[in-house]
Amino acid sequence: MIVYLLCFILFLVGLFGVLTKRNVIKIVIGLSVMEFSLFLFFALIGYIDKGIAPIIVQNIPNAKFVDPLPQAMVLTAIVIGLATNAMLLAIAIRLYKKYNTFDIRKINSLKG
Amino acid sequence: MEQLIPLYVILPLGAAFLIPVIGRFIKGFQKTITSLVFLFLLALSIKFILNGINEPLTYKIGGWEPVGNIPIAIYFVLDGLSIFMLCIVNLIAFLSGFYAISYIKKYTAENNFYALFSLMVAGMNGVILTGDLFNLFVFLEIAVIASYALVAFGIEKEELEASFKYQVLGGMASLLILFSIGLLYWNTKTLNIADIATLIKAGTYNKILIFSQLVLIAGFGLKAAIIPFHAWLPDAHSSAPSPISSMLSGVLIKAIGIYAIIRLFFNMFAISHEIALTLTTLGVLSMVIGSLLAIGQWDIKRLLAYSSISQVGYIIMGVGIGLLILTTNGNKAIAALSIFGGLFHLVNHAVFKGLLFLSAGAVEHRTGIRDLKKLGGLSSKMPVTSSSSLIASLAISGIPPFNGFFSKLVIIIAAIQAQYYWLAAIAIVISIITLAYFLKLQKYAFYGKANNKINNLKEVPFTMCFSMIVLAILCIGLSLLIIPGIREAVMEPAVNTLINKANYLLIL
Numbered sequence: 237m238i239v240y241l242l243c244f245i246l247f248l249v250g251l252f253g254v255l256t257k258r259n260v261i262k263i264v265i266g267l268s269v270m271e272f273s274l275f276l277f278f279a280l281i282g283y284i285d286k287g288i289a290p291i292i293v294q295n296i297p298n299a300k301f302v303d304p305l306p307q308a309m310v311l312t313a314i315v316i317g318l319a320t321n322a323m324l325l326a327i328a329i330r331l332y333k334k335y336n337t338f339d340i341r342k343i344n345s346l347k348g
Numbered sequence: 349m350e351q352l353i354p355l356y357v358i359l360p361l362g363a364a365f366l367i368p369v370i371g372r373f374i375k376g377f378q379k380t381i382t383s384l385v386f387l388f389l390l391a392l393s394i395k396f397i398l399n400g401i402n403e404p405l406t407y408k409i410g411g412w413e414p415v416g417n418i419p420i421a422i423y424f425v426l427d428g429l430s431i432f433m434l435c436i437v438n439l440i441a442f443l444s445g446f447y448a449i450s451y452i453k454k455y456t457a458e459n460n461f462y463a464l465f466s467l468m469v470a471g472m473n474g475v476i477l478t479g480d481l482f483n484l485f486v487f488l489e490i491a492v493i494a495s496y497a498l499v500a501f502g503i504e505k506e507e508l509e510a511s512f513k514y515q516v517l518g519g520m521a522s523l524l525i526l527f528s529i530g531l532l533y534w535n536t537k538t539l540n541i542a543d544i545a546t547l548i549k550a551g552t553y554n555k556i557l558i559f560s561q562l563v564l565i566a567g568f569g570l571k572a573a574i575i576p577f578h579a580w581l582p583d584a585h586s587s588a589p590s591p592i593s594s595m596l597s598g599v600l601i602k603a604i605g606i607y608a609i610i611r612l613f614f615n616m617f618a619i620s621h622e623i624a625l626t627l628t629t630l631g632v633l634s635m636v637i638g639s640l641l642a643i644g645q646w647d648i649k650r651l652l653a654y655s656s657i658s659q660v661g662y663i664i665m666g667v668g669i670g671l672l673i674l675t676t677n678g679n680k681a682i683a684a685l686s687i688f689g690g691l692f693h694l695v696n697h698a699v700f701k702g703l704l705f706l707s708a709g710a711v712e713h714r715t716g717i718r719d720l721k722k723l724g725g726l727s728s729k730m731p732v733t734s735s736s737s738l739i740a741s742l743a744i745s746g747i748p749p750f751n752g753f754f755s756k757l758v759i760i761i762a763a764i765q766a767q768y769y770w771l772a773a774i775a776i777v778i779s780i781i782t783l784a785y786f787l788k789l790q791k792y793a794f795y796g797k798a799n800n801k802i803n804n805l806k807e808v809p810f811t812m813c814f815s816m817i818v819l820a821i822l823c824i825g826l827s828l829l830i831i832p833g834i835r836e837a838v839m840e841p842a843v844n845t846l847i848n849k850a851n852y853l854l855i856l
Contacts, residue, residue, distance in 0.1 A: 247527075254516065267519050274526055281534040306533065309482050313526060316489045320519055323496055327512050334505045343512075345505050346583045 239280055246273035260328045260338045264321065271317045275310050282306030349399070352392060353407040353424045356434060356477055357487075359385045360470035364463045371459040378462040379449045385466070386442035389473075393435040401428055401841050406479070406855045417856065419540045423479035425855055428841025432691070433476045433607050436698045440598045441469045447706055447815035448591040450808065451713060455589070461501065468494035468595065472603040479855060481529045481539045488525070488604050492518050492571070495600060499588045510580075510587035517580040521570030524563050531560040542856050545616045545849065561623055564612060565630075572605020574664060575634035578657050585656065586649035586718075590709020593649060597656045598702035602694055606660065610667050614846040621675045628668030632774060635661025639781045643788075646720045648708045651789060652701065658778065659697045659744065665771060666690025666759040670846070673766055680847060682765045688835075688843050689758035696751040696826055700740040703819035707737035710808045710816065711793060717802075720789065725798025729805040732813045734794040736820040741790055743823040745783035751826040758830070 250273060253266025287302035328338070335343050363385050371378040404427035412421035445465060452461050471491025478484050496518065500511035533539060535556055536547045548557065566577070573581035581601075585593050613619055613627070638657030645651035670687035673679065710733040711726065712718055727734035743750035746757075756779055763772040807813065828834050845851055 251520075254520065260512070263516060267516065267523075270520070270523050274523055274530065277527070278530050281530060303537075305539075306530075309533075312482070312486060316486065316493075319493055320489070320496075320515070320522070323493060324512070324515050324519070327496075327500055327508055327515065330500070330503060331508050331512060334508060343509050346509055346513075346587070 240277070243273050243276050243280060246276065249273075258340050260331060260340055260343070261325075263340065264324045264328060267324070268317070268321060271313075275313060275317075278306045278310045278313070349396070350405050350407050350426075353405065353426050353477065354409070355392065356389060356438075356473040357424075357470055359389060360466040360473065364466035364470060367463040367466065368459050371462070378459050379445075382445045382462050382466055383442065383449075386438050386445055386469070389438040390435065390442055393431055393438055396426065396431045397435060397838060400837070401426065401431055403427075404845075404852065404855050414856070418538075419543055419856060422483050423540060423542075423855060424477045425479040425542075425852075426477065427845045427852065428843075429607075429611065429691075429845040430476045432695070432838070432842040433603060434473060436695050437469065437472050437476065437599045437603055440595060440698055440702045441465075443815040443818060444591040444595050444598075444702065444706070447594075447709075447812050448589075449811040451589065451591055451709060451812060454713075455501065461498070461589075464494045464498050464501075465592070465595075467491075468498065468600070472600065475604050476607060479541050481532065481541060481544070483539075484608065485522070485526055485529055488571075488608070489522060491600065491604055492522065495592075495596060498592045499584045499596075501589055501592070502587070506583075507587045510583035514580045514584040517570055517577075521567045521577075524567035524570070528560045528563040528567060531556055531563070535560075540856075541612070541616050542853050546853060546856070548616070548618050557617070558620070558623075561613075561617055561619075562626075565609070565623075565626065568605050568609045568612075569630065572601050572609065572660060572664075573634075573657055574605075574630045574660065575637045575657060578634065578638070581657060582650050582653040585653035585705075586647060590649075590705055590712065593653075593709070594702040594705035597653065597705055598698045601656070601660060602663075602698065606663055606667075606694065609664075610846060613671065615849060615852040619671060619675055621672070624668060624671040624675045628665060628672055628771075631661045631664025631668050632771060633661070634658065635665060635778050636774065639778050639785070643781065643785045645785075647718050648711065648720060648723075648789065648793065649705065649718055651720075651785060652704050652708060655744065655782065655785070656697075656701055658782065659693070659701065662756065662759060662775065662778075663690045663694050663697065665775065666693060666762070667846075669759075669763055669766055669768060669771065672768075674847070678766065682762055684843050684847055685758065686762035686766065687846055688839055689755055689762050691839060691842055692758060692829060693752075693755035695829075696743070696755045696823075699819055699822045699826060700743045700750075700752060703736060703740040703816060703823065704744070706812070706816050706819065707733050707740065710812055713808055713812070714805055715802050720792040722799060723793045724796045725794075726805070727794040728798075730794075730807050732807055732816060736816040737794065738790060739820045739823050741786035745786050746779045747783070749827055750823050751829075752823075754827055754830045 250266045250270030282303035287300045290301035290304040367378045407424040408421035471487045474487030496515050570577040642654035667690035670683040673683040743752040746753045760772045
């Protein structure tokens, strides 16, 4: 259980970063931390104590396999995470070119 | 017919990848192919509706048959609700894409625009069709990543800022949804929505499931911009190019927000009364606060964006009352009426909000101004834009005989029959406030004193007029959905999918 708790704490660390940091890049890092805590969570829910790699070969009677599906999901989620991070950073670079700052308080042309 | 289901994803996805490759060599390829693809998909959806869908059609990706009642493949499920949503999405996509042919000339990268547009529609169609939780997340991300890029398409200060806000909040929403999917998988060891529904019915009802429901409401609520999760919507929807605003407000928040909520909460979870109450409360809150915020706006598109929040509140309220009645084992006929009202308002809102954003885009296209204080007297110079915008404004504020009147009426009648008198009263008051801010829009933009600084004003080109006229006709034509014969053919299958949970389990 302690691993799940640590994983949740990592999620909260990321959330803290997103909510309190003012630098655009640090917000992106906070989002990535949240994302990776979730990947860790997915890897954990597939883990079975003393399980082995889920490859079916002969001569292993009653073998205990770890769940391969969350691993497949994590791989997909990592690829999606790559796309979102690339998109965020591309926008952050464009923002810097327009506003000459990474400070989120000074990027405020939209109001109301 | 089942074999045709994956076309909804394949065709737009194929178009999205072909456009950057072939569009470079053949002039006009991107416009032709997107229009053709969406027109074909629209025709296909209408054909499915005319054939009548009594029980869900399924398509198993890769042809993997279930082994011992355990589904292995990813399922695409086409039932009454999803065909109804597909019809709306592809209709608005076709008209917005056709409108964009003239509108998008002022930007440089037409190929990229159409590629992202097709990608977004592919994602939405996928979310609507899929019967698998993780696949829903993947398609949702396809749709929203394309929309992040489209919001920033103008790459000016405001667009970039809006896109960044949208991405941070949208990214958090996606993470919450993924977290909830993880929790559900942990609990049930399956990802198929129908399979999870059977397992939950069998009695694995526990605290983790309730927690995952709350996380899902937060995640999809952020995507659907329900208050208090609405902060990104006015910026993103007003900064995007107008055809995209009409897509985002008209269908995106419905396809990936409301549709996902109602599909999962009606067909998958065993809902407790508290959750239904939470959803309805959120709906009423966004209905009230969205409209109050809209009154004070002077930017046309920002006003329309706030009004979207308010109208989405109506939809959630209609569906939420249905959910409340179902959880208290009340009269199923009233629940069906209430859900019918919600879904009817969903299609109506897609049509008139799409039209309002397109006409706001037409005004911006000709004058370059979005501030209501600087506009005025456009009705004589731009008759098509002005009259279609007037029709949409009357429809959204619930004036008979336009479609908005009937859907609001059905929701209010259902609320009274279910003895939620307060909700009915609030809905009526908000409808009057809606009328107030749309009269403000009409007066300052199209009537009143003309601004002399705007010269050479003329009507917008044919493709833009065409989309607006079609949508204006639909604003009147959709009122026909209330007539008993048509209502049974189109709306009943969608409502029945939600009322009878067992119907959805037939796909296993």
